[in-house]
Amino acid sequence: MNDVSGPENLRYGGTVAAAHPAYILAMLLAGLLILFLRREKAVYPLIIFGMIIPFGQAIIIFGAHFQMIRFLILFGWTSMLWSKFRKMRGEDKSHGLHPIDKAFIALIAVTLITAIILTPKWPAALNALGEAYTAIGIYFLLRYLVRDEEGILRSVKALVLVSVVAAIVMILEQTNHINFFGYLGGELLHPAIREGRIRSQAFFGHSIIAGCYGATLLPLCVWLWSKGRTSKAYILVGVVTSLIMILTSASSTPIMAMGGAILAFGFWPLRRQMRWVRWGFVATLILLHLVMHGPVWSLIEHIDLVGGNSGYHRYQLIDQCIRHFSDWWLLGTLANGSWGWDMWDTANVFVGTAEASGLLALILFMALFSRAFRAIGNARATFEADRAKQFELWTIGCVVFTQLMIFAGVDYFDQTRIVWFLILCIVIAMTGEYGLARVSLSQPESTSVKPAILRPATVPEGSGLSRFGLRRSEKNR
Template sequence: MTCYFPLAQGVMLGPLSFYAIRLLILAGLIRIFMRGEYRGLPRSPLDMLMLVWSICALAASAFRSDPGATLIGNGGIVFNAFGTYILLRVFCRTPGDVVFLCRVVAWILVPVALEMVYERLAASNLFSLLGGVAEIPEIRQGRIRAQGPFAHSILAGTVGAVMLPMCIGLWSRHRFTAIVGAMASATMVVASASSGPLMSTLFATIGLLLWHVRSHLRTLRWTLICLYVFLMVVMKSPPYYLIGRIDLAGGSTGWHRARLIESSLEHLGEWWLAGTDYTRHWMPYGVAWSPNHADITNQYLQMGVVGGLPLMLMFIFLIAKAFSIVGRSVSVTQRSQPEHAFFCWALGASLFAHATTFISVAYFDQSIVFLYVTIAAIAVFGAPQFVNSTNRSSLPPLGWMVVRVHRTSHQNSTKST
């Protein structure tokens, strides 16, 4: 649904927007509660963090000028995020399930990539037949920027960039699927003709290459922090203004992204508690779709606008905890289950691409699903049942499930005797 249906597909019931993706999430939630499929779900630390993040988003509505309207808007954000996360947690309970999901998505992206190539060549978006996206794609500096079913070419290319490391993570066991998925992902990045996805691909690649120096990441992190402090001392402008000098595809708006960060800090008193309903004065220009807001091209700042510093910091802590789970899972599985260790690292590289992309992009369409799918996938590797079983012995992939079932059957037969 995320890859083939534009976000605008759905129905409107008064102030409520039931997009196709939301209807699918709703159907999934009804199913798991009617069938009781949520029972026996292996717990992960990310489960509670997702719940707290959702509560922060909803609670922020009470402090806004129009609590009812804000609650509806924030409720939609929470429903998309938490609903997606819950469905993936229920239906993907083992590392094998996550690997299978990524294999499926790798093939699902192939038609999207082919359509985006056609869009570049013919200057016509086939997904416009479904509504929700324009038939004629955007053209910047003579380059056609394909967007497929997504709301913007940057988001389409970003989806390809964040899926690239996951596809490469399949290399050891599903080589052909890994090649097909990687080619489809790279094609989406190139067809989008945007600097953002190219940078996301670069960071995803860096994340994968860090696998070879994974035992020195602490030193690397502190080195980068010291480097940033050094740049703060020697540069006249804040170091994040270096974003404005990056232009890989032509026509980049890096200055806007850097100035937006500075402006948000200047107006911190307006949004730190529970967000704000007005950001138009943050920038010298606004956006056509809202007279009250500037173009918030930063996912972290978008969290701040929606729910203030509490929501933003909770969002950052959620991502940081996911990185921590990746590191711990890799450390306990790299000897007993090297395939799972590298695939978990690939999930971390995908999340790294998300985290760096958030500095210049705010997800405002169905592409947000890929973020919470990644976090839910990492939660599987962080479940105590998986980590503890890996520490006990060198089991083959999914072997802990076999042992668990065998022990249960043996206990039942003993009781019967």
Template structure:
């Protein structure tokens, strides 16, 4: 069965090899097919440091419901691009210099644990197929990035290419804002007529939802700003990127992307406190505990107060977190098949931490938090290791701020489809840069197996 130019609401579209609304449906537009073939060939042909950019371009311009079904297995075009990446890495043996880091092992454990628990929870072959596809997406994207972006120069080249891509993207967002029509609707999966919230048009481009479009670019902004310390050309790219990101975020008219920008600014300012982050972390924890004790409502009720644009659903997000805490026993071991009975509308799980719990239980949620914690530790090692190089120091701190932004985004939304790409990029880029520094100066850092702390040479602060 082939469905062309279809329009559906995909907010709750399934993931993996078996999406719910698009299950067993091949949905191909000639332009989408041409894009995946051309970008796939480019990915195989270009130098390694440019090879990840075609995947990023595919995410920006082609709807995620463009796909080919083979024996009931869904291969969306982004997944096909990952296959091109795997083919390239194997054929060119670009995995030979791979250096394992703690985050590599944790992300594998997180993915495997989430898959096993979800399959046990659902108890169906369909669930197994679904999660195998999702696992391929996660591990495929992550390790493709790890193998292709190995050094600071590779990261810088990708950032410049993605900024140039963003310049083209805002042309389409500007057209969408002016006409009220989304040209990417020809691919299916996104509405032809824009969403409206309290009189404001909400642009989304080729993304599943305006929030996803805004957070996709907002999560990259700290790294773009870090280019300011890369010389005259770097300053130009940083300014261009800021215009691109802020235009897209405000065109989306959503609170979560705006709060992502604000958290990015706060994270950047915290650079002056970089040698006192342990004190900062403890201060934040103590402040939250104090607020919880003095507030009439629980401290997570603060989520309901967050609203950067009119019509925000902060109270719904608070209710979701509150319901998850109150129903902890229900999902702690094997997750839960449905959250619809928690309260009206609770089936729309717009919180990444809650989503990890209800899909994979407390263990999967714990592994996700451990992955974030390990990544922050890698950033701590990174900025100390490159503290004598201003440009690398800026990018190292930018990676940490990107991770902070993702932590905030996870409170206001769930990572599905294309938004997962930038999350995995952040994890992989942090780990790759740490591996590069380890290879350059293996004597600089020791992983203490007894307590999982990093011991860094005092000469690097």
């Protein structure tokens, strides 16, 4: 139970205890912009600087690692609380917690508690509290900044701008085998090479995550296109930079995620039969499990899109997790590193959540996806007669499905967790109160449930703290 296997440098923070002056200045500039820009514009510096400054840059304060994003959280919450104190128009109204918020808080509370119980040492507790601070700080700050479709539009444009910087640096890595951000610290100066291919990563913690950022941006660019009035330049640039990031990362997971997004869009004509599609998919998996020589999840072992990937490792992660259910179901386990070669590297987030925090945490993590899809489905049913609005909502569902594919292969252990939290906030802002109950606009006004004005739930004052329990993974896949 107490056996711990895996690199020591990945425990209790796993980042350098220094930050380059350039990053500190960038953080201060971003903080000032967040403080003094109007709420509608503050999402730009938060996302752009929060993503471009590597997560590995940190300053130690009283024994705690403070990455640059944690300072940005301080600036953001100061601005948010000050705005609420002044009771600015439209910013003092609260509509309570959304079901996604509740699942998020519950997940983080469980992972925080289990982390402290599982490793009752001050360094581990401090790290768990730091993760809780980061998760709750980013998530509810984004909930405050991204409230409506205009907020979504600005946040997606900010993601496109980030991709421009990333794509340029990743191309230079391919030509020079030098990562510009490596000169400033926090990332490798020379990117990894596998099977003769350079794996560009820019300012991300790993090349896989860099590629997955591009895969996530692709369906978001489709959403920009569905809005019609959006600048075509952002769409074109976003698509081009996304493809560059996917290809130069030389990783299978981003390609799988992109394929998942394309598959999700392919089901658009069958949107009214998705219940049958889902049950058909489940039936197919059961049938395959019965007729295959190995378990159905062993199919992962045979996926190799770029050469040299670790499909077998991913298969073993799931297989060993299932075999050792009794070891982790209650509170998680520290012994997973002894289950086989490299089993400490929980690249699969579902497996990582289970092994780190137990069955309840896994259920709550899956509930985030379930509630996101449910909110999108309910909102789409409300706009049954509005094909354009339905497609907008469908694209957001494709973005969520892309994250589902990504988390089966890699963990956002770096600053890219901002993107995951942002997607959850986008779902809430996009669906509003329509996502809380299935309603048809064709219903008579006398029905017990009436469609409301699209009014997303905002962050209530005094929201609790939480942690998202992401596990760091450094394996070359």
